[in-house]
Amino acid sequence: MSAAAAIGAVDAGTVVLAAGGTGGHVMPAQALAAELRRRGRKVAVMTDVRGERFRAGFGDVPFAVLPAGTFAGRGPMARVRAVRDILRGTWQARRLLKTWGAVAVVGFGGYPSLPPLLAALSRRVPTCLHEQNAVLGRVNRVLAPRLSALALSFPATRWVPKGDRARAVFTGNPVRPEIVAIAAKPYTPPGDDGLFRLLVLGGSLGAKVMSEVVPAALAMLPPALKSRLQVTQQAREDEAVTVAALYAREGIAAELAPFFPDVPERLDFAHLVIARAGASTVAELAAAGRPSILVPLPNAADDHQTVNAAALVEAGAAFAMAQPDFTPKELAKLVQRLALSPEKLVEAARAARAQARVDAAARLADLVEGLRPKRMMKHNSERVAA
Template identity: 50%
Template structure:
């Protein structure tokens, strides 16, 4: 008898693909085969996704109010829906799981049309737009934060809090205990802006480091993600300051880099917050501004309220502000150990297993 098949659907960014990867590994351990449905952006994922097969389905973001743009979007989603119908007919999955992003709309909608059990997982402290459009139709909802749907009793009735699944390499990195900086020893700083990078980190962090007193600055060892177009300027800035720095557009082994850090400066996407929590590292978080749902601000607030992170709005994230904060921590790093412990207390290392159990139950494969 062949193994049951689950279709895992995710938008092609790390914030959606990382928890999808974690679930896929947990389902494989339960004897369930996984296929991934995504878009062409997944090619930049940085590593092989643990699925039997990967299916690219046409999709488009519903954003513009221009009638012609809306027609193009509708046509693209329609093509994705028809392809999804053919996939589901051919593959006969026992369940379809969506992790958000508009590429999940066609396959999840098609699955509900065929009566296939469906589950959506939302990574953020506020539900994303694609998941909101699917929430009334799906069989079950999993959330990364408790109480996300308390204001909607109909949705809350089919919701389960699982936490945000993290990749196996994050679980491995979490085995490294936090090693606080000491005296005049090195101070390891990890700077990144999510799977797509963030230009603001390249614009703010190097000039902030320049403003730090030379004696303190000499202790810094920096790992920084920078967009390819910003990389040379960032490397030159640190080289001119005599600061040890490794700069790259993407770190496949980012969880290990987080585990080695004394302090992390980052955006506050859902996967970033989950990984900081499970690994247990203090952070300065700069939520993405102008987001319609303010999801990154809400994510960051969960760590800030636990005294695990400092949250600064991008408008206030200036070289002078950052230089002052880093100088304070370089001179007195004592608060970092408490923040690391507070972050770890917020982590849910078993989230992938909890979500896998929900998928198995919803698919009728057992308890």
């Protein structure tokens, strides 16, 4: 879809959200979009081709797919093409900002947010950058000094330029309203003889290691515990048949799918979650108040998932396992220990909820609505200590 074809009939006063790539970037943008629309603000979205699959989550707002390029791990010719795509995307974004009457542009990190933010800077449109992870991303580090505001999901976010810390604002990471709704419900631990519901997530595209380790680990559990398990697991299509057969052979009730559109509902019923430590996952676990076993992605940029996980682990809300230590034997021991000690699950659930920022979408919306060209208006969000 071309940017021109995506132009919608938007009146002046539109807040443009720039997010793409993975769900970790897009879901906070969806949460902010919902909050801004609740307030009567007009919203439009700019993304890349990967972000188009999340379109339905934004509702009926103008939506543009722009060229975007990445320089990471690429040869000289690929980098030339990346520059070309960024320039094309920036030019198209400039036209759209004028057509939509943009009053602010909010970027959610990654290369897909680069053309819209560069376009906003060239047109002197107020800008805000939201960092989801506990480590400021590489693109964000470059852009941060030039933007109107910097919003953080973690108060101790690493790699924030020293000169930008005084104006950085801790908003938290916005989560979907369906997740926020879980926060009002108490966590109920599994009974001694009741079902033990386990939710296994591998990120927006699934994770091969989950399919390799989790079923093998659960197969090692005592028969009495295996009979109580009810597993919901994200698995790639090419892995699902093998994983399902293993669960069936072990007599473990399991449901598998590459993608679950109703994650909030499944999270609501889960007693324990096994997942990667992406920013949105960590924020949603905290908001829902769910105990978790986190396995950080080992090749994440700047090892940011390990830092994300640390926030919950240090609070007693989660148990982290580095991928080399994430073996069937070690996972089986940990799952059994937690299943037989429901009080530990209750404590972890309480600690997770204490880390939640269920008002993050509102706080970020306050910050965005206070933006003015070349400066920020006063707002109620907490400033990050220098």
